[in-house]
Amino acid sequence: MHSLSFFQKLVEAEIQKLNFREDPADLYDPIRYMLSLGGKRIRPSLVLMSCELFDGNIEEALPAALGIEVFHNFTLLHDDIMDKAPLRRSKPTVHTKWNNDIAILSGDAMFVKSCQMMMHVNEKVAAGVMSNFLESALRVCEGQQLDMTYQDAASISINQYLEMIEMKTAALLACSLKTGALIAETSAENCDLIYTCGKNLGIAFQLHDDLLDVYGEEERFGKQSGGDIIANKKTFLVLKALELASSSQEKELRQWLTVKNFDEKEKVNAVKNIFMETGVKEKAEAEMENYFQKSAAALNEVKASAEKKQQLISFSEQLMMRQH
Amino acid sequence: MHSLSFFQKLVEAEIQKLNFREDPADLYDPIRYMLSLGGKRIRPSLVLMSCELFDGNIEEALPAALGIEVFHNFTLLHDDIMDKAPLRRSKPTVHTKWNNDIAILSGDAMFVKSCQMMMHVNEKVAAGVMSNFLESALRVCEGQQLDMTYQDAASISINQYLEMIEMKTAALLACSLKTGALIAETSAENCDLIYTCGKNLGIAFQLHDDLLDVYGEEERFGKQSGGDIIANKKTFLVLKALELASSSQEKELRQWLTVKNFDEKEKVNAVKNIFMETGVKEKAEAEMENYFQKSAAALNEVKASAEKKQQLISFSEQLMMRQH
Numbered sequence: 001m002h003s004l005s006f007f008q009k010l011v012e013a014e015i016q017k018l019n020f021r022e023d024p025a026d027l028y029d030p031i032r033y034m035l036s037l038g039g040k041r042i043r044p045s046l047v048l049m050s051c052e053l054f055d056g057n058i059e060e061a062l063p064a065a066l067g068i069e070v071f072h073n074f075t076l077l078h079d080d081i082m083d084k085a086p087l088r089r090s091k092p093t094v095h096t097k098w099n100n101d102i103a104i105l106s107g108d109a110m111f112v113k114s115c116q117m118m119m120h121v122n123e124k125v126a127a128g129v130m131s132n133f134l135e136s137a138l139r140v141c142e143g144q145q146l147d148m149t150y151q152d153a154a155s156i157s158i159n160q161y162l163e164m165i166e167m168k169t170a171a172l173l174a175c176s177l178k179t180g181a182l183i184a185e186t187s188a189e190n191c192d193l194i195y196t197c198g199k200n201l202g203i204a205f206q207l208h209d210d211l212l213d214v215y216g217e218e219e220r221f222g223k224q225s226g227g228d229i230i231a232n233k234k235t236f237l238v239l240k241a242l243e244l245a246s247s248s249q250e251k252e253l254r255q256w257l258t259v260k261n262f263d264e265k266e267k268v269n270a271v272k273n274i275f276m277e278t279g280v281k282e283k284a285e286a287e288m289e290n291y292f293q294k295s296a297a298a299l300n301e302v303k304a305s306a307e308k309k310q311q312l313i314s315f316s317e318q319l320m321m322r323q324h
Numbered sequence: 325m326h327s328l329s330f331f332q333k334l335v336e337a338e339i340q341k342l343n344f345r346e347d348p349a350d351l352y353d354p355i356r357y358m359l360s361l362g363g364k365r366i367r368p369s370l371v372l373m374s375c376e377l378f379d380g381n382i383e384e385a386l387p388a389a390l391g392i393e394v395f396h397n398f399t400l401l402h403d404d405i406m407d408k409a410p411l412r413r414s415k416p417t418v419h420t421k422w423n424n425d426i427a428i429l430s431g432d433a434m435f436v437k438s439c440q441m442m443m444h445v446n447e448k449v450a451a452g453v454m455s456n457f458l459e460s461a462l463r464v465c466e467g468q469q470l471d472m473t474y475q476d477a478a479s480i481s482i483n484q485y486l487e488m489i490e491m492k493t494a495a496l497l498a499c500s501l502k503t504g505a506l507i508a509e510t511s512a513e514n515c516d517l518i519y520t521c522g523k524n525l526g527i528a529f530q531l532h533d534d535l536l537d538v539y540g541e542e543e544r545f546g547k548q549s550g551g552d553i554i555a556n557k558k559t560f561l562v563l564k565a566l567e568l569a570s571s572s573q574e575k576e577l578r579q580w581l582t583v584k585n586f587d588e589k590e591k592v593n594a595v596k597n598i599f600m601e602t603g604v605k606e607k608a609e610a611e612m613e614n615y616f617q618k619s620a621a622a623l624n625e626v627k628a629s630a631e632k633k634q635q636l637i638s639f640s641e642q643l644m645m646r647q648h
Contacts, residue, residue, distance in 0.1 A: 021466075024470050026473060027466055027469040078432060100424075101405075101406040104405060104406060105406065108435070109465040109466075112461045115454075119451065119454055119455065123451055127443065127450055130443055131440075134443070135440075138433060138436045138440075141351060141432050141436065142345075142348055142433075144429055145348040145351040145426075145430075145433075149350060
């Protein structure tokens with residue numbers, strides 16, 4: 001089984017080779033730009049890794065792997081418009097560099113291209129691959145809509161949050177692993193198990209991201225962190241803190257969540273202080289570990305070589321940046 | 325062969341039966357709303373008609389026919405955002421009734437749904453149907469981008485305009501006819517011919533629309549017309565008038581195309597007067613007839629029953645509201 005960095009390099013090289021038309025430039029330049037911004041290429045690597053896990057030919061899985069990466073970048077492109085995000089990976093977002101109309105339309109074209117790439121599989125498995133992909137694509141849209149709805153909601157439950165990230169983030173990771181399995185033509189049981197593995201891994205991954213936003217950067221680079229806190233995002237940490245807070249802590253937290261004018265550093269520190277008092281960092285880590293174990297349990301049931309399964313576990317651990 | 329109104333009623337009834345999820349409401353309500361606004365259901369009717377022309381089973385073609393209608397409505401939904409259009413079929417557009425973010429995202433979900441419906445065909449033809457659909461979907465995006473680019477261009481040629489409407493409008497009509505042919509499993513030659521038929525019909529259809537905007541409503545309902553003139557759209561009529569105008573006529577026309585404050589009725593009348601002086605109505609009618617004849621010529625070469633082919637010609641004539 002190949003290493004994560006092998007898959008990432010392979011995917012990156014293939015992305016460089018993607019040959020979009022030149023005209024109309026305002027349709028295809030934004031697509032080239034978006035794909036040139038880089039990223040960890042996790043989803044296509046998962047496709048290839050899963051294909052290899054089930055003794056499939058990774059060459060055959062490459063177009064679909066890239067298709068999922070193109071789809072993922074399409075969702076980022078449209079999400080950036082909705083979030084009015086000025087930057088993506090430290091570069092101007094497409095709607096900032098061009099404009100909203102161009103961002104909408106080049107996103108649409110990117111989605112079409114991703115579907116074309118998904119159809120580039122053995123005809124025997126095309127219907128299954130496409131159906132899995134489209135079902136997951138719809139989940140991602142539903143998750144993004146819930147995320148927007150929840151941003152305006154006074155309060156949501158932790159279950160609602162977990163359901164939302166299962167759709168918005170985990171569905172595509174699960175889809176990636178299942179795509180590789182379908183292309184390798186493994187059993188339906190293995191396909192279901194690897195999907196479950198990816199779904200739980202995806203939830204763990206998002207919880208890790210929530211934690212990283214508050215605690216990650218600071219520990220590792222000494223940088224001011226807490227973008228989610230500043231933006232009042234209802235992450236697991238905030239929701240759990242609201243649940244566990246004393247009435248005075250809750251009052252203070254709700255004040256920070258609604259105050260219009262504030263000093264960013266002061267707000268981040270105050271909210272982090274409530275996080276500490278309520279012990280939600282540990283709760284989030286436990287929840288993440290819980291989903292990580294569910295993911296590993298599903299993988300454990302997969303019928304494949306123990307050595308290859310171990311590789312996928314190492315990869316998941318790398319994803320979580322856990323040093324085991 | 326069934327009549328156009330039979331197909332339209334069948335499609336309308338099937339659209340009523342479409343069963344979208346309830347939640348999230350802000351994702352699926354706009355889709356239901358968009359599809360409830362009605363329309364002539366031309367594209368799905370063309371799918372069914374073509375399927376019947378080639379002795380296919382129209383029941384089998386229904387999901388794909390609806391898929392193309394859902395896709396068409398997705399493009400209208402996103403186009404309305406880009407055009408900042410307040411109304412669609414006399415009702416508020418989705419981005420007006422909800423907001424831009426919801427319109428972007430429910431459009432995306434609508435596109436996913438349309439792909440799912442396109443895959444609802446006999447597995448034997450799925451790859452061909454999907455490849456034809458996605459290629460056409462990309463043409464539609466390219467055409468919409470060219471339309472936006474041309475709106476800001478000082479001047480474009482008539483050939484550029486014809487190329488643009490071939491992509492933006494004709495590609496999907498051609499795709500519709502070819503989809504029916506693919507589902508009926510007719511010969512590759514017939515598939516190509518019916519595509520060519522649809523492409524030329526589509527261009528004729530758009531030229532007819534250009535004419536209708538200036539001359540149609542007025543003649544038939546006595547209403548003030550000329551929306552394209554008011555919006556400075558570079559239609560065939562305007563481009564041909566610029567080509568044929570004397571230098572003083574050209575100067576006047578260019579003035580009307582750039583003036584910021586104007587009386588709508590005065591502008592429409594002045595521009596129509598230049599159209600009359602330059603004789604562009606007749607030129608546009610001749611061009612439309614030319615494409616209509618190209619369409620009929622391709623249909624003539626199709627190997628199918630003469631009676632059924634005649635039905636498709638009648639349908640095309642109805643589309644053009646020609647009274648033959």
